[in-house]
Amino acid sequence: MSVVSELRRTTRSADGDQPPGRRRRARGGDRPATARPALRKGDGRAAVVFLAPWFLGLALVTLGPMLASAYLSFTDYNLLQPPQWIGVENYTHMWHDPRLLNALRVTFTYVLTAVPLQLVVALGLALLLDRGVRGLAFYRSAFYLPSLLGGSVAVAILWRQVFGVDGLVNAFLGIFGIEGKGWVSDPDTALWTLVALHVWTFGAPMIIFLAGLRQIPEMYYEAASIDGASRVRQFRSITLPLLTPIIFFNLVLQIIGAFQSFTQAFVVSGGTGGPADSTMFYTLYLYQKGFASLDMGYASAMAWLLVLIVAAMTVVNFVASKFWVFYDD
Amino acid sequence: MRNRTVRLAALLAAGTLALTACAGGSADTPDASPTSSGPPEPVSIRFSWWGSDTRHELTQQVLDKFTEKYPYITVVPDYTDWNSYFDKLSTSVAGGDAPDVITQEERYLADYASRGVLADANELGIDTSKIDKSVLESGTLDGKLYGVATGVNAYAVVADPAAFAAAGVDLPDDKTWTWHDYVDIANEISAKTGKAVYGAQDYGFNEPGFSIFARQRGQSLYAEDGGIGFKESTLAEWWQYSLDLQQGGGEPDAAKTVEVDAGGPEQSLVGTGQGAMAWFWTNQLTAITKASGKELKLLRVPGEDEHKRTGMYFKPAMFYSVSAKSKHPKEAALLVDFLLNDEAAGEILLSDRGLPANTDVRAAVTDKFNATDKQAADFLAGLQDDIVDGPVVPPVGAGDVAEITKRLNQEVLFGRLSPKDAAKQYVTEVESAIS
Numbered sequence: 103m104s105v106v107s108e109l110r111r112t113t114r115s116a117d118g119d120q121p122p123g124r125r126r127r128a129r130g131g132d133r134p135a136t137a138r139p140a141l142r143k144g145d146g147r148a149a150v151v152f153l154a155p156w157f158l159g160l161a162l163v164t165l166g167p168m169l170a171s172a173y174l175s176f177t178d179y180n181l182l183q184p185p186q187w188i189g190v191e192n193y194t195h196m197w198h199d200p201r202l203l204n205a206l207r208v209t210f211t212y213v214l215t216a217v218p219l220q221l222v223v224a225l226g227l228a229l230l231l232d233r234g235v236r237g238l239a240f241y242r243s244a245f246y247l248p249s250l251l252g253g254s255v256a257v258a259i260l261w262r263q264v265f266g267v268d269g270l271v272n273a274f275l276g277i278f279g280i281e282g283k284g285w286v287s288d289p290d291t292a293l294w295t296l297v298a299l300h301v302w303t304f305g306a307p308m309i310i311f312l313a314g315l316r317q318i319p320e321m322y323y324e325a326a327s328i329d330g331a332s333r334v335r336q337f338r339s340i341t342l343p344l345l346t347p348i349i350f351f352n353l354v355l356q357i358i359g360a361f362q363s364f365t366q367a368f369v370v371s372g373g374t375g376g377p378a379d380s381t382m383f384y385t386l387y388l389y390q391k392g393f394a395s396l397d398m399g400y401a402s403a404m405a406w407l408l409v410l411i412v413a414a415m416t417v418v419n420f421v422a423s424k425f426w427v428f429y430d431d
Numbered sequence: 432m433r434n435r436t437v438r439l440a441a442l443l444a445a446g447t448l449a450l451t452a453c454a455g456g457s458a459d460t461p462d463a464s465p466t467s468s469g470p471p472e473p474v475s476i477r478f479s480w481w482g483s484d485t486r487h488e489l490t491q492q493v494l495d496k497f498t499e500k501y502p503y504i505t506v507v508p509d510y511t512d513w514n515s516y517f518d519k520l521s522t523s524v525a526g527g528d529a530p531d532v533i534t535q536e537e538r539y540l541a542d543y544a545s546r547g548v549l550a551d552a553n554e555l556g557i558d559t560s561k562i563d564k565s566v567l568e569s570g571t572l573d574g575k576l577y578g579v580a581t582g583v584n585a586y587a588v589v590a591d592p593a594a595f596a597a598a599g600v601d602l603p604d605d606k607t608w609t610w611h612d613y614v615d616i617a618n619e620i621s622a623k624t625g626k627a628v629y630g631a632q633d634y635g636f637n638e639p640g641f642s643i644f645a646r647q648r649g650q651s652l653y654a655e656d657g658g659i660g661f662k663e664s665t666l667a668e669w670w671q672y673s674l675d676l677q678q679g680g681g682e683p684d685a686a687k688t689v690e691v692d693a694g695g696p697e698q699s700l701v702g703t704g705q706g707a708m709a710w711f712w713t714n715q716l717t718a719i720t721k722a723s724g725k726e727l728k729l730l731r732v733p734g735e736d737e738h739k740r741t742g743m744y745f746k747p748a749m750f751y752s753v754s755a756k757s758k759h760p761k762e763a764a765l766l767v768d769f770l771l772n773d774e775a776a777g778e779i780l781l782s783d784r785g786l787p788a789n790t791d792v793r794a795a796v797t798d799k800f801n802a803t804d805k806q807a808a809d810f811l812a813g814l815q816d817d818i819v820d821g822p823v824v825p826p827v828g829a830g831d832v833a834e835i836t837k838r839l840n841q842e843v844l845f846g847r848l849s850p851k852d853a854a855k856q857y858v859t860e861v862e863s864a865i866s
Contacts, residue, residue, distance in 0.1 A: 180542075181521040181525040182548055183547070267687050267690055283684075283686050284687055284690045286690070287686040287689035287693070288689075289845055372693045376841055378841040379838060393518040393521060394518075394830060394831070394834065395831050396542065398525075
């Protein structure tokens with residue numbers, strides 16, 4: 103939903119010859135805000151009916167469980183016996199849990215490297231494809247494919263093989279006489295194989311970049327080349343600024359998604375977050391605490407800390423966006 | 432996604448808690464009197480277990496036999512693979528929907544028993560007279576029998592005689608070999624084969640191995656009173672042997688070790704013909720033999736004759752437990768009794784849940800065993816006289832110890848922690864997990 107509206111918005115803002123701001127103002131002038139057409143009878147009921155499935159879903163599948171988990175986060179709950187109220191103990195314990203701090207370190211490392219790298223790759227390929235490659239539709243689909251597969255269990259298993267001692271990567275390095283190692287099973291490199299997996303799933307942001315690039319009016323480039331601007335200069339002064347809303351959108355979405363990564367680490371490490379906790383994502387630790395250690399109260403508190411972290415990151419993102427995102431209107 | 436699942440589970444849990452709270456008053460109503468004449472009321476009970484497809488098929492055959500004998504009891508099978516079994520069990524218990532007959536595992540037994548989930552099998556009239564006393568003790572907590580062992584295993588060294596022969600190294604006398612012998616032999620095999628075949632696979636990822644090591648020294652992993660029962664230096668020593676193997680070439684480097692370990696028995700060094708020795712449970716012999724395509728040999732672990740006493744023990748493969756909340760405890764007990772004591776059940780299950788705990792059943796079905804099962808049975812029979820006792824039931828929280836062992840072992844193998852520091856951290860973490 104938000105993708106569509108955001109895209110529409112950027113489409114408009116990139117629409118040079120008819121700035122949307124002016125359009126909006128003109129419409130506002132014609133018709134004062136108070137003079138909206140009156141709701142027809144029955145409209146409200148229809149709206150309720152149409153919204154009902156969404157509301158039901160929200161209440162039952164999201165809101166209810168969230169409230170329950172908020173309550174459970176203040177309890178000692180082992181799943182087998184009724185929860186016992188213990189106040190903020192779960193939350194205070196977090197600061198003394200070295201494995202939790204390690205999980206945060208691992209997760210932040212992952213998010214702060216995998217997301218920017220992936221966006222750079224996605225943008226690079228979008229720029230290449232945007233230059234009118236023959237068979238664009240084929241490449242677009244081919245490049246998008248990893249996005250569909252990336253979060254799946256099958257690919258995570260494949261990844262373990264590719265980066266294994268006798269895997270593809272080492273076979274390739276072997277051609278050049280370099281002796282590889284067990285990338286997935288070495289704590290110094292295991293996390294980076296997951297970063298590589300994330301970067302490989304660049305398809306979704308690439309498609310969005312591609313759509314954004316298509317919306318930049320050709321005339322800007324024409325004018326720039328008449329003035330003698332180089333390709334690099336055109337990219338820096340036209341493409342990049344007009345693309346910032348899209349970059350921002352991708353950034354926010356990918357960061358939120360990356361914080362919740364679970365499957366890759368779970369499968370690649372066999373559910374352990376190993377070797378030596380080097381791929382212990384926050385969500386994986388949460389899962390282990392809740393279901394393996396039967397400490398659902400603590401796991402619930404961890405879930406809420408994650409909500410707070412993701413919310414904070416998003417706020418930071420939005421605040422920072424004022425300084426670098428350029429809206430044409 | 433995951434968050435939502437957790438929250439959903441939490442909600443379901445909370446909801447059902449409320450429901451069970453309401454239902455609490457009526458739960459005490461007795462069932463229809465079974466003493467009355469006429470055919471018994473049909474009842475339905477649920478039986479949960481984990482395992483491979485083979486086990487599911489075998490178990491279903493046994494359940495069919497059970498229904499033949501007791502036509503009024505329907506058994507609903509409830510099975511998953513090992514990895515998701517306890518996740519599923521904990522959520523269904525939390526939801527007030529525990530299976531009537533629950534398959535349990537050593538490390539989780541105390542968790543569930545101490546929280547009132549499991550019933551005392553002694554009170555249910557399950558016949559345990561044909562089961563070895565030390566095996567029964569493995570399921571006993573505070574005098575109550577919370578789980579009856581399905582069968583027994585032992586942790587042992589699986590050796591590949593062909594690999595020994597290829598390296599020109601003699602198989603050791605497993606009654607007298609020491610830990611030093613173990614390291615020397617493994618290093619020698621690696622050296623003589625140019626690491627085409629490694630002497631041994633790392634053993635440090637699994638705490639039963641350490642439990643044996645500690646018992647040989649008159650200590651134990653867990654103490655009788657619930658804490659730990661070993662010295663830090665003992666654990667450090669155990670890991671030091673492991674490092675000696677790594678440095679001497681007897682076992683692969685750390686990264687390869689981690690990878691091999693993740694592959695399970697089939698992908699183990701012995702299973703793939705790349706190693707001469709590895710530590711496994713006796714009921715895994717069939718799987719490893721199948722993977723390697725060679726005839727393998729079970730050896731007693733090193734050091735049994737080196738210190739105060741022997742450390743090896745019979746481990747209950749798994750337990751049958753009856754839910755304390757079962758609405759049909761009598762029928763659930765009948766099923767457990769059937770699984771344990773009926774020869775027809777034994778003939779189908781054979782050694783799938785360990786060698787049958789009921790010694791009569793074991794004797795009766797032994798000639799039906801395949802070669803590897805027979806080998807394991809003979810091996811266990813040979814141990815009988817030398818095994819002193821069984822370890823205590825692992826305390827509440829012991830499920831976490833498996834994870835702690837694996838992780839700290841990796842820290843040691845990768846040289847990130849010295850054996851001494853790792854042992855220190857191990858004690859801290861285990862003590863906090865089981866407190």
